[in-house]
Amino acid sequence: MFNKLHRTAEELIQHSGGRATAGRIRILSILLAEQQAITHREIEQRLPQTLQLDRVTLYRALEWLVGKNLIHKVTSDDRAWRYHANRELHSHQHAHFKCTRCAQVICLSDLSMERSWHLPIGYQFQEIELTVKGLCADCS
């Protein structure tokens, strides 16, 4: 099960034309295994003892994966980016849900975000960032 993710991660990275280092593969497989979007800290904690990475290296690897479009990152009100693998459903823009009690963040892939609205004159649309807040199933 883990090996499968590991292989998937390795292939994705090789396909994207970069060096498939042990760190990158491990990070991506951690994000692929996760349902939620998780923080830098949480990724660090999921790294095995045998493959501890420097904080900075982890930050740079994550930025690299974002640039290659293999993961995406989510803004939150607690000043910490959260990262999640780009599965098929995530190729398009989607909203996120954040629990105000336990801080978990999940992706809401079925939330349609068509723009029926308009911006002020002269303003140019680029992207939308939508976070729904509330209590998750465990916390409510």
Added chain:
Amino acid sequence: MFNKLHRTAEELIQHSGGRATAGRIRILSILLAEQQAITHREIEQRLPQTLQLDRVTLYRALEWLVGKNLIHKVTSDDRAWRYHANRELHSHQHAHFKCTRCAQVICLSDLSMERSWHLPIGYQFQEIELTVKGLCADCS
């Protein structure tokens, strides 16, 4: 013009049943004068030489004003809260626009945010946070 805002700010604060200190009044009048949502830093810069407040005092005053529902704060991807006075239009939830070049943040009061969507089973809705990103009129 400034005096009018100052008076408005003073009344609002007195009405909310707190101490109308010089700092709070000044901060609120600064926010009332501003079209955009601005950061702690920007508020600090708009304070007159004759009324410099400690960083911490400013943070606490802002938090107090938020609690009294006189201002609201906006999450952004640059890890800095932005604050704006609660005018009439702002009593209800609304979206914000952030320029990806100059980082200015404005309120989009006419963007309807009714929820046609649903959350996963067991999840409880509390609030929604919507930021549209793009280029403002000056930057595009």
Added chain:
DNA sequence: ACAATTGCTGCAACATTGTTGCGTTTATTT
């Protein structure tokens, strides 16, 4: 196979934004 080049890593130092504890000052109440 070897050397040159490129890119990745780790470390230290720094930056930004915000928070906490606590003693002092200021305003309000009695």
Added chain:
DNA sequence: AAATAAACGCAACAATGTTGCAGCAATTGT
């Protein structure tokens, strides 16, 4: 005026992320 409560300023701390640089590892060219 004295007692109480609220607000303030300072110092220290915390969390998250960034930058510069030297060393190391992988890839490429010969």
